[in-house]
Amino acid sequence: MIIPFLSSFDIGFWYQLADKKLNDWKLDNSPKIIRGHFSNALKPGLPCIFDICEQAFKDKLQLPSFCHVSNGKLLLANTKEDFSKFDKKSLLQFEIAKIIDSIHTGHCFDEPTSLMPFTVLCFADLKKYTFVYWCCFPSIHLSVDLVADINICALSDNETAVLDDATLCNDFLWAIDLNSRSNVNCKELLTRETLDGVWFVCADPSTDTKSVGWSCRNVINALLFHFGSKTKSIKLICLRIVSENNETSYRNSLVLDIPTRHALELTEEAVSCSGWEKNKDKLLPKMADLSKVMDPKVLSKNAVELNLKLMKWRIVPDLDLDKIAQQKCLLFGAGTLGCNVARLLLAWGVTKITLVDNGRVSYSNPVRQSLFKFEDAMGGSCTKVEAAAKHLKQINPSCEVDALDLSIPMPGHPVAALEKEKVTQTLQQLSELVRSHDCIFLLLDTREARWLPTVLGKFYRKIVINAALGFDSYLVMRHGVQIPGAGSATGDVIGTSSMLVSNSSVKELGCYFCSDVMAPGDSLSDRTLDQQCTVTRPGTSMIASSLAVELFVSCVVHPDGAACGASICESESPDSALGPVPHQIRGWLSQLYKQITPYVEAYSKCVACSASVLDAYKERGVQFLFEVFNEPSFLEDITGLARLKIEMEEDFANEIIALSDDDNDDD
Amino acid sequence: MKWELSYEDFRSMCKSFLSQNSAIDVSKWSLEETNSGCVYLSSTQLKSEQIEQSADSEWVKYEFNILYSESFRVPVLYFTKQTLSGEPISVHKVDERVSCQQRDSFSGECVVTQSEHPLSHRPSLMVHPCRTAEVMGQLNAMLDSEKYREADYLTMWITTYFTLLGIEVDLVKQ
Numbered sequence: 001m002i003i004p005f006l007s008s009f010d011i012g013f014w015y016q017l018a019d020k021k022l023n024d025w026k027l028d029n030s031p032k033i034i035r036g037h038f039s040n041a042l043k044p045g046l047p048c049i050f051d052i053c054e055q056a057f058k059d060k061l062q063l064p065s066f067c068h069v070s071n072g073k074l075l076l077a078n079t080k081e082d083f084s085k086f087d088k089k090s091l092l093q094f095e096i097a098k099i100i101d102s103i104h105t106g107h108c109f110d111e112p113t114s115l116m117p118f119t120v121l122c123f124a125d126l127k128k129y130t131f132v133y134w135c136c137f138p139s140i141h142l143s144v145d146l147v148a149d150i151n152i153c154a155l156s157d158n159e160t161a162v163l164d165d166a167t168l169c170n171d172f173l174w175a176i177d178l179n180s181r182s183n184v185n186c187k188e189l190l191t192r193e194t195l196d197g198v199w200f201v202c203a204d205p206s207t208d209t210k211s212v213g214w215s216c217r218n219v220i221n222a223l224l225f226h227f228g229s230k231t232k233s234i235k236l237i238c239l240r241i242v243s244e245n246n247e248t249s250y251r252n253s254l255v256l257d258i259p260t261r262h263a264l265e266l267t268e269e270a271v272s273c274s275g276w277e278k279n280k281d282k283l284l285p286k287m288a289d290l291s292k293v294m295d296p297k298v299l300s301k302n303a304v305e306l307n308l309k310l311m312k313w314r315i316v317p318d319l320d321l322d323k324i325a326q327q328k329c330l331l332f333g334a335g336t337l338g339c340n341v342a343r344l345l346l347a348w349g350v351t352k353i354t355l356v357d358n359g360r361v362s363y364s365n366p367v368r369q370s371l372f373k374f375e376d377a378m379g380g381s382c383t384k385v386e387a388a389a390k391h392l393k394q395i396n397p398s399c400e401v402d403a404l405d406l407s408i409p410m411p412g413h414p415v416a417a418l419e420k421e422k423v424t425q426t427l428q429q430l431s432e433l434v435r436s437h438d439c440i441f442l443l444l445d446t447r448e449a450r451w452l453p454t455v456l457g458k459f460y461r462k463i464v465i466n467a468a469l470g471f472d473s474y475l476v477m478r479h480g481v482q483i484p485g486a487g488s489a490t491g492d493v494i495g496t497s498s499m500l501v502s503n504s505s506v507k508e509l510g511c512y513f514c515s516d517v518m519a520p521g522d523s524l525s526d527r528t529l530d531q532q533c534t535v536t537r538p539g540t541s542m543i544a545s546s547l548a549v550e551l552f553v554s555c556v557v558h559p560d561g562a563a564c565g566a567s568i569c570e571s572e573s574p575d576s577a578l579g580p581v582p583h584q585i586r587g588w589l590s591q592l593y594k595q596i597t598p599y600v601e602a603y604s605k606c607v608a609c610s611a612s613v614l615d616a617y618k619e620r621g622v623q624f625l626f627e628v629f630n631e632p633s634f635l636e637d638i639t640g641l642a643r644l645k646i647e648m649e650e651d652f653a654n655e656i657i658a659l660s661d662d663d664n665d666d667d
Numbered sequence: 668m669k670w671e672l673s674y675e676d677f678r679s680m681c682k683s684f685l686s687q688n689s690a691i692d693v694s695k696w697s698l699e700e701t702n703s704g705c706v707y708l709s710s711t712q713l714k715s716e717q718i719e720q721s722a723d724s725e726w727v728k729y730e731f732n733i734l735y736s737e738s739f740r741v742p743v744l745y746f747t748k749q750t751l752s753g754e755p756i757s758v759h760k761v762d763e764r765v766s767c768q769q770r771d772s773f774s775g776e777c778v779v780t781q782s783e784h785p786l787s788h789r790p791s792l793m794v795h796p797c798r799t800a801e802v803m804g805q806l807n808a809m810l811d812s813e814k815y816r817e818a819d820y821l822t823m824w825i826t827t828y829f830t831l832l833g834i835e836v837d838l839v840k841q
Contacts, residue, residue, distance in 0.1 A: 008713075008728065009753035015789070043695075043837075046713055047726060064697075133752075243694040244839070288752035293790045306781055313778055 012054025041066035112173035204238035325349035333443030340545030411632035412521035480509030
């Protein structure tokens with residue numbers, strides 16, 4: 001017969017609550033006045049909604065017609081335990097007592113909505129932005145006998161005609177005097193002897209054809225208490241409004257004939273009551289999780305993802321953004337190139353970045369190295385990796401950055417006996433780092449520093465992106481990965497012929513060292529100051545970093561990954577969602593900003609990526625590395641370069657006697 | 668062929684939509700005005716929908732705002748979708764519904780994104796207006812242009828996009 005209210009909260013209410021708690025109330029948990037409302041003009045089929053919207057904290061609400069305001073209380077619990085331990089039974093009894101009092105004094109007719117107050121018990125976790133809440137709509141039960149005797153039926157033609165004549169009132173509870181065909185205030189009826197020709201009308205939030213809304217029950221109690229002695233039966237019209245086609249009708253209303261003969265003892269001790277809202281038929285609280293829209297970190301993460309998704313939705317539907325975002329990137333070097341690469345990786349949604357650098361931020365750095373600020377360079381300056389990690393987190397709090405202050409051992413820089421243990425540890429650490437990441441970026445400032453990461457990258461079959469700068473020139477390339485079954489030919493730079501090296505005939509692509517016939521040695525000592533710090537036009541590094549990241553992403557989304565063949569010509573139809581993927585990108589700012597995309601096959605005698613080097617590393621590990629650091633020409637021996645040079649010199653000596661400058665010589 | 672509107676067109680269409688509608692039940696729609704005096708349509712509706720696939724239907728609250736886009740010269744639909752607890756339902760869930768509902772002729776025409784609501788400044792879902800003029804142009808070509816009345820633009824527009832979004836349209840009971 002009675003349908004409970006279904007509470008409905010507006011997100012605006014939670015925003016307001018969070019705001020007030022943070023700024024106004026703080027730790028003050030005294031009850032706060034709030035207002036809710038319900039409507040008796042709901043579409044048939046809808047549940048019995050009790051609305052607590054954004055206006056809940058206002059004194060006066062602006063609501064559409066046929067909405068009825070209810071006054072309530074907001075009780076805040078400081079902790080989850082306080083919420084659970086809260087004495088709900090006492091609260092209900094307290095509220096019921098107030099309603100009973102309101103009925104006894106007749107106040108309920110001055111302010112009918114005092115028959116329908118509500119309470120919201122809430123625990124607001126403002127770190128997680130979750131709100132646990134429980135609503136209470138106190139309601140006094142009717143006796144079982146009474147309920148059985150109440151007659152409920154639809155509106156008859158006679159009743160419709162009466163309502164047609166009367167002025168429909170927007171109040172929660174009112175009455176119609178049939179004799180005068182006018183509305184009557186219930187309070188006025190208290191002074192009458194009988195209730196002949198009086199119909200009561202109350203707004204009914206239910207749309208059900210057989211049951212009335214929760215709010216009607218207290219109304220019935222009030223009417224019985226005051227008018228039970230004056231009449232044998234109370235007629236209550238539970239009014240529902242239907243708005244359709246710009247017409248309003250009340251044809252869905254129900255009429256209750258309430259016999260008054262059953263005893264009604266309206267005291268706290270005698271009545272039974274209920275009111276705590278059930279959550280899917282269980283007496284449990286409900287929860288609103290608003291972290292997605294309130295937690296700034298979540299908002300940031302979602303906004304960044306959304307931005308990338310727009311690219312996918314509107315332009316490149318086959319783009320696998322998740323694959324890109326999940327890449328774990330290891331950056332060797334946190335200088336000019338490193339800072340820009342790291343920042344751009346964030347833009348692509350990458351969050352796992354590891355930075356390796358042994359430098360500290362100096363005063364010349366912030367202008368060129370985009371993750372550093374002036375403060376980072378000041379007295380007792382911090383390490384580059386620390387500063388970079390800190391600023392990356394300030395840009396995107398969701399990123400996970402590991403900052404490692406490590407020196408990379410290099411060929412031609414012998415390791416002193418004292419240092420050997422420390423360097424061994426570093427080597428193990430570096431090996432594990434490369435193994436555990438998906439991609440490594442070589443962004444270092446010397447040739448020899450790139451040797452070890454190149455070997456490790458090739459050994460562990462990772463995507464290796466290498467960027468190197470000249471004064472006004474740049475090289476950005478990806479190292480080749482082993483292709484099972486393919487041998488590597490002697491390598492020369494093929495040039496920019498329009499020939500796609502297709503996957504079926506692809507040879508292994510070269511690395512940074514494949515074009516060289518000299519082992520990397522110490523290039524640092526004996527250099528002048530300007531040669532020691534890389535002096536380049538500032539734009540060069542930005543261009544190179546951008547190309548490095550885009551080249552990396554193109555590889556990731558290519559079905560063959562790092563092993564994809566090298567494209568040389570623009571018009572080749574790409575397998576990758578992002579277009580053809582070159583092997584190398586070389587550019588010169590001073591040559592009319594020329595840029596070419598050559599490719600180099602892996603060199604069988606390469607000092608870094610050839611089989612002889614990798615095998616030596618595999619067999620002898622750290623020991624082999626130490627031999628290289630101490631004497632880089634060792635590399636020329638094991639790769640066969642040394643022998644090759646000797647042979648070439650011999651050939652040269654044997655075969656070529658003289659060179660003529662005279663073109664007309666017939667020789 | 669595109670069908671674009673001026674703001675004046677939009678404003679009079681809103682008024683006709685509310686007063687002369689024989690197809691859609693407009694009792695829940697109202698005309699509002701922004702601080703700068705621009706009109707927009709507003710509605711709060713409760714619908715029963717499956718939020719998760721193969722779960723029970725639940726009550727879901729929609730709040731619709733139809734504003735005018737100066738740059739695209741078409742109406743823009745902003746909406747929020749919440750559970751009864753006030754918890755917003757995520758873009759992904761809406762996205763799934765969109766892809767389920769899309770028909771071949773309109774694939775790609777309905778892009779739902781999360782953006783900042785221009786009035787409340789809170790996160791809100793939006794049907795991006797970039798393809799609206801085209802979509803409406805296509806629809807117009809399919810209809811008998813003599814029968815076109817002002818109210819029809821918005822009715823067609825709402826019906827089309829609600830259907831694409833998987834939102835039930837309240838129709839007038841015949």
